[in-house]
Amino acid sequence: NAGVTQTPKFQVLKTGQSxxxxxAQDMNHNSMYWYRQDPGMGLxxxxxxxxxxxxxxxxxxxxxxxSRLNKREFSLRLESAAPSQTSVYFCASxxxxxxxxxxxxxxxxxxxxx
Amino acid sequence: GEDVEQSLFLSVRExxxxxxxxxxxxxxxxYLYWYKQEPGAGLQLLTxxxxxxxxxxxxxLTVLLNKKDKHLSLRIADTQxxxxxxxxxxxxxxxxxxxxxxxxxxxxx
Numbered sequence: 001n002a003g004v005t006q007t008p009k010f011q012v013l014k015t016g017q018s019x020x021x022x023x024a025q026d027m028n029h030n031s032m033y034w035y036r037q038d039p040g041m042g043l044x045x046x047x048x049x050x051x052x053x054x055x056x057x058x059x060x061x062x063x064x065x066x067s068r069l070n071k072r073e074f075s076l077r078l079e080s081a082a083p084s085q086t087s088v089y090f091c092a093s094x095x096x097x098x099x100x101x102x103x104x105x106x107x108x109x110x111x112x113x114x
Numbered sequence: 115g116e117d118v119e120q121s122l123f124l125s126v127r128e129x130x131x132x133x134x135x136x137x138x139x140x141x142x143x144x145y146l147y148w149y150k151q152e153p154g155a156g157l158q159l160l161t162x163x164x165x166x167x168x169x170x171x172x173x174x175l176t177v178l179l180n181k182k183d184k185h186l187s188l189r190i191a192d193t194q195x196x197x198x199x200x201x202x203x204x205x206x207x208x209x210x211x212x213x214x215x216x217x218x219x220x221x222x223x
Contacts, residue, residue, distance in 0.1 A: 004156075031209060033211075035213075040122065040215065041215060042202065042213050042214055042215035042216050043157075043202070043213040043216075045210065045212075048209065048210065050209045058210070090156055090157070092156075092157075094211075100145050100147075100162045100164070101145065101206060102147075102159045102162070103157075103159070103211055105156030105157045105158070106156055107155060107156050108154075108155075108156055
C-alpha cells in the first residue's frame with residue numbers, strides 16, 4: 001500500500017504558465033481533498049470530492065480547477081499560475097472502515113510561481 | 115460558522131509536559147482530531163476524540179474535550195525531542211475537516 005501519492009514533489013513555474021498536480025490513493029477511499037499550506041495560515045481547503053463524479057469548492061477555490069478522474073485519482077489544475085499560488089499543496093483521502101474517518105495525507109508538492 | 119483557533123508557538127523543556135490548546139466554533143462537530151506534521155512531510159493523525167467523550171488517553175497523549183466551552187487540548191507527557199513538530203487541531207463537519215493554523219512545538223534542552 002503506497003497510501004496517497006503526489007507528483008511532482010517540486011515545481012517552479014513562471015507567471016501565466018499552467019500545470020496539473022496529480023494525486024492518487026490506493027486505499028479505495030471515496031473522499032479526496034486538495035489543500036494548500038502557507039506559513040501562518042495553516043491548511044486551507046481548495047476543493048474536495050466526496051465521491052467519484054462529484055467535486056465541491058472549499059475555502060479558496062479561485063484560480064484552480066479539479067478533476068476526479070476515477071475513484072483513485074484527483075488532480076488539481078492551475079490554468080494561469082500567479083505568484084500568490086506559491087505554496088505547498090497537499091492531497092488527502094478518507095473513507096475507510098474507521099468510524100472516525102481519518103484523513104490520510106500525501107507528502108506534498110512544493111510549488112513556486114515566479 | 116466554521117473556525118478553529120490555536121496558538122502558533124509553544125516552547126517546552128525536554129521531560130516536561132506540553133499542553134496545546136484549541137477552540138472551535140461549530141457545535142455540530144462529530145469528531146475532533148490532533149494531527150502532527152514533521153518538517154517536510156504531510157500531516158499524520160496523532161489521536162482523535164468523538165464529540166460525546168470528554169477525555170481520551172493513549173500512552174503519553176491525553177486529549178480533553180470541553181464541549182460546553184468548545185475547547186480541546188492535547189497534553190504530551192514527558193516531552194521528547196522527537197515531539198518537535200507542528201500540531202494541528204481539527205474538527206469534522208459533514209464531509210469536511212476544518213484545520214486550525216497549527217501550533218509549532220519547540221523543545222528546549
